[in-house]
Amino acid sequence: MFPHLIKLIWNRKGRHLLLVVEILVSFLVIFGLSSLLVTYYRSYAQPAAMNEANVWDVSFSGAKFPKDKDSMRMYVDVVKQELLQMPEIKSLSLSGNNTPFSANFNQSGFGYKGKTVTSINTYRGEDNIQQLLQLEVLEGRWFSKEDEVYKNKPVVIGERLKDEMFGSESPINKILGEEQTGFRIIGVVKEPKFQGDYLSSGFSCFMRVNNGDLEWLRNMLIRVDPAVANDATFEGKLYKKLGSLFPKANIEIHHLSDRHREKDRQAIIPVVIILIIATFMIINVALGMFGVLWYNINKRRSEIGLRRAVGATGADINRQLVGESMVIASFALLIGVFFAVQFPLMHVFNVPTVSYLVAIGLSVLFIYLLVLLCSFYPGKQAAAIFPAVALHED
Amino acid sequence: MIKLHNIEKVYRTDTIETLALNGISLDIEKGEFLSVMGPSGCGKSTLLNIMGLLDEPSSGAITIAGEKIDRMSDQQLAHFRNKRLGFIFQSYHLINDLHVLDNVELPLLYRKVNAKERRRLATQALEKVGLSNRLKHFPTQLSGGQKQRVAIARAIVGEPEIILADEPTGNLDSAMGNEIMDILLQLNSRDKTTIVMVTHDEVMAKKTHRLVRLFDGTQVQ
Numbered sequence: 001m002f003p004h005l006i007k008l009i010w011n012r013k014g015r016h017l018l019l020v021v022e023i024l025v026s027f028l029v030i031f032g033l034s035s036l037l038v039t040y041y042r043s044y045a046q047p048a049a050m051n052e053a054n055v056w057d058v059s060f061s062g063a064k065f066p067k068d069k070d071s072m073r074m075y076v077d078v079v080k081q082e083l084l085q086m087p088e089i090k091s092l093s094l095s096g097n098n099t100p101f102s103a104n105f106n107q108s109g110f111g112y113k114g115k116t117v118t119s120i121n122t123y124r125g126e127d128n129i130q131q132l133l134q135l136e137v138l139e140g141r142w143f144s145k146e147d148e149v150y151k152n153k154p155v156v157i158g159e160r161l162k163d164e165m166f167g168s169e170s171p172i173n174k175i176l177g178e179e180q181t182g183f184r185i186i187g188v189v190k191e192p193k194f195q196g197d198y199l200s201s202g203f204s205c206f207m208r209v210n211n212g213d214l215e216w217l218r219n220m221l222i223r224v225d226p227a228v229a230n231d232a233t234f235e236g237k238l239y240k241k242l243g244s245l246f247p248k249a250n251i252e253i254h255h256l257s258d259r260h261r262e263k264d265r266q267a268i269i270p271v272v273i274i275l276i277i278a279t280f281m282i283i284n285v286a287l288g289m290f291g292v293l294w295y296n297i298n299k300r301r302s303e304i305g306l307r308r309a310v311g312a313t314g315a316d317i318n319r320q321l322v323g324e325s326m327v328i329a330s331f332a333l334l335i336g337v338f339f340a341v342q343f344p345l346m347h348v349f350n351v352p353t354v355s356y357l358v359a360i361g362l363s364v365l366f367i368y369l370l371v372l373l374c375s376f377y378p379g380k381q382a383a384a385i386f387p388a389v390a391l392h393e394d
Numbered sequence: 395m396i397k398l399h400n401i402e403k404v405y406r407t408d409t410i411e412t413l414a415l416n417g418i419s420l421d422i423e424k425g426e427f428l429s430v431m432g433p434s435g436c437g438k439s440t441l442l443n444i445m446g447l448l449d450e451p452s453s454g455a456i457t458i459a460g461e462k463i464d465r466m467s468d469q470q471l472a473h474f475r476n477k478r479l480g481f482i483f484q485s486y487h488l489i490n491d492l493h494v495l496d497n498v499e500l501p502l503l504y505r506k507v508n509a510k511e512r513r514r515l516a517t518q519a520l521e522k523v524g525l526s527n528r529l530k531h532f533p534t535q536l537s538g539g540q541k542q543r544v545a546i547a548r549a550i551v552g553e554p555e556i557i558l559a560d561e562p563t564g565n566l567d568s569a570m571g572n573e574i575m576d577i578l579l580q581l582n583s584r585d586k587t588t589i590v591m592v593t594h595d596e597v598m599a600k601k602t603h604r605l606v607r608l609f610d611g612t613q614v615q
Contacts, residue, residue: 004496004503011491306487309448310548311476311504313469388449391487392439 005320009327016328019292023332026285027367031340033278034366035359036271039351040198050100050192051134052256054090054229057099058220060242063249065215072214079245083222086241088234091132092222094209096124099219100133100194101259110176110183110205112165119350120161120203121194124213125221129206130156132223133192140172140187143208152184158191158204183207196263202350218249221256229255282370289374293325297382304382305390314383321382325375326368333364395556395588396422396445401454403440403611414440415451416611424555425586427579429599432608438592439560441608445590446479446558447471459555476504480549480587484561486541488533494520494544495529501552519547523577539570546577550587557581559591563598575601 009016065072076094083089098104098121109118129135130142138159147154152175162171175182195201209217228234235253242251297304304317312320337360342348344356403415414437422428430438443449444456447463456463459478466474480501481487488497498516507515520526523543533541542562549557559578563571575598581587591602599605607615 001503003509007496008489008491302487303489305448306489307500307504308472309446309475309481309487310501311472313472315469316472316504386449388440388443391443391448391483 001320001323005323005327009324009331015296016331019289019328020332020335022285022288022292023329023367023371024336026282026370027333027336027363028339029278029281030363030366031336031359033274034362035343035351035356036274038355038359038362039200040267040271042352042355043193043200044197046193047190048193048197049136049190050194052100052260054224054226055100055133055256056222056224057095057102057254057256057259058222058238058242059097059218059252059254060220060246060249061218061252063218063246069211069214073211076214082245083241086238088225088228088238090223090225091128092220093126093129093132094124094214094217095129095219095221096122096217097219098123099221100192100256101196101263102254108205110165112174112176115165117161117165117203120205121201123194123204123206124209124217125206126209129221130189132221135192136190138188138190139170140185142187142189143206147186147208148210150184151180152182153210154186154208155183156187156189156206157185158201159188160191160201161203161205162188164203196260196267198264198267200350286370286374289371290378293321293375293378297321297378300382301385301390304385305387305392308385308387309391317385318376318379318383321379322372322375325371325379329367329371333367336367337364395424395426395459396420396590397455397457398441398445399455399457401441401444401451401456403437403444403449404452414611415444418454418608418611418613420606420613422588422590424588425582426604427582427589427602428591428604428606429602430590430592430606430608431594431596431599432614434594436608437611438608442558442560442590442592445556446481447475472504476501476552478554478556480552480554480557482542482545482549482557482559482562484564486533486538486545486565488541488544488548490533492532493529494525494531494533494536497533497544498547498551500548505552515551516547519551520544522550523547537570538566539573542566542570542574543577546574546581550581550585553585554587556588556590559589561592561594563593563595571595571598 066075080092083092096106098106106122107119108122109116110120127143127145130137140156142156143154155176157171165171166174171185171188174185176185177183189206191201191204193201194204224234239251239253307317340356340360340363343351344353398418398420401415401418402413405412405414418441430441432438440449444451461474463474495513495516498519499512502512502515517526517529520529523546525540525543525547528536528540533544536544557578562578563574566574578589578591579601582589593599605615606613
């Protein structure tokens with residue numbers, strides 16, 4: 001029966017073109033949506049690998065530091081001591097402005113033995129930032145005082161960058177970039193979800209704050225006592241203190257947990273919008289498909305009557321019509337999958353291949369279910385046509 | 395071969411009740427060639443559809459080849475039609491998107507015959523009706539007479555015991571009509587196939603063994 005269906009559909013290909021296009025368009029929409037959802041889910045399922053509770057991001061843009069490097073270091077140390085004297089502050093670390101969940105990005109590219117990885121998020125922090133954010137070291141170690149003496153600046157990389165660049169090889173003590181001026185990898189951390197629960201945090205690399213960075217670093221991460229984490233009075237007190245330490249600076253205090261929620265909200269809103277649009281499109285496509293199938297079946301009543309006369313049961317007719325729809329859907333899906341596989345092959349949007357493959361699988365399944373649903377009722381109706389009536393109508 | 399006992403067929407709508415067949419009883423012998431005549435709307439095609447198990451009588455009993463056709467399931471009816479009955483229609487009912495050969499193979503498709511055997515039997519049937527040179531043509535590329543010969547090939551490909559023909563020459567000119575009639579007569583005499591033919595043509599009807607006339611759903615001859 002299957003070759004018969006293929007032959008029949010092939011000979012009617014012109015009439016099935018509209019249906020093929022409709023199924024193809026809906027597949028592509030579903031593929032786009034499911035790629036997004038699969039990517040989000042995969043990020044969501046990952047552990048946070050950090051703890052932002054009770055951590056505040058303090059920015060002091062416009063603060064004037066002494067020009068001389070040594071004076072600058074002393075000035076910063078004094079500021080830090082002043083702040084740490086407040087009993088509510090448990091620890092603090094200078095940081096680049098791309099603090100967790102912020103909208104700022106600081107990206108670089110690194111190479112190793114001819115392999116270059118670009119779009120690496122580069123974070124700066126002091127020796128205690130690992131403890132402050134509770135980052136999880138998987139291999140090697142975090143920064144310490146001893147790193148000041150080494151020729152190559154130390155870096156700690158995220159495990160995704162390690163997998164991308166070194167695979168199963170250990171990256172510890174390997175140099176990123178030139179042998180003389182490159183960065184020595186001293187540790188690997190579990191990828192922290194700095195972009196929230198749903199967005200991929202990409203590749204990450206942590207650098208140790210050095211004296212040269214001080215002239216442009218204007219952010220500080222502060223872990224406060226949980227008792228004052230939501231205390232506006234303390235926040236006001238801290239604000240005043242910072243104002244006195246950085247006169248004329250623009251002081252801003254953000255709670256990382258608030259930023260986290262906001263980041264997640266920003267990630268979800270477009271998905272909800274696409275989901276609503278996709279739902280309307282799917283309903284539209286389903287109704288269109290239902291209509292086309294219904295029309296086809298009504299145009300083929302004489303053929304249905306003939307098939308019944310020569311020995312087809314009602315169930316045979318239903319199976320044939322549903323089968324035809326499935327074969328037509330398969331033609332459309334073949335074209336759709338051809339386009340869809342270009343996304344992982346060309347690494348579009350840096351989405352992991354597995355996410356695209358799962359999305360393709362889900363979309364194919366969804367389309368087959370949709371076509372099955374849309375063709376089942378018209379097929380059932382066709383099966384119920386009395387042969388004498390169908391033959392008489394021609 | 396076919397026994398009809400007191401067959402009635404009533405078509406009902408919300409307001410009208412139409413008696414299409416009124417107490418028809420017929421006994422058709424094996425190998426008989428019977429023609430059914432009557433004015434338009436007298437119930438000829440309804441009678442043929444009931445004999446062909448394409449329609450159900452409102453009352454009465456049918457026995458075909460010794461088998462009582464009541465309480466048969468949809469599957470049993472389909473199987474019976476496929477194995478024992480062949481149909482020829484006035485408007486041919488060919489599938490225009492399939493080659494002649496594929497059209498003729500159709501009944502065998504529902505008999506689960508393998509592709510090679512289907513091809514062989516369909517080619518043989520087309521040879522019998524003189525169309526072995528048109529296997530890969532589409533129905534739209536054929537004349538009316540050729541289309542009807544394809545329909546006959548489709549009817550005989552499964553070697554049924556009974557052929558039911560509903561005005562097989564109705565759409566054809568007299569020369570082509572005679573050709574088709576000759577094929578049917580040959581099938582009847584050579585293969586002993588029982589044939590019931592509905593026709594408006596007195597000349598064609600006279601070539602058959604027996605003539606039944608209907609008028610307003612009642613058998614008058």
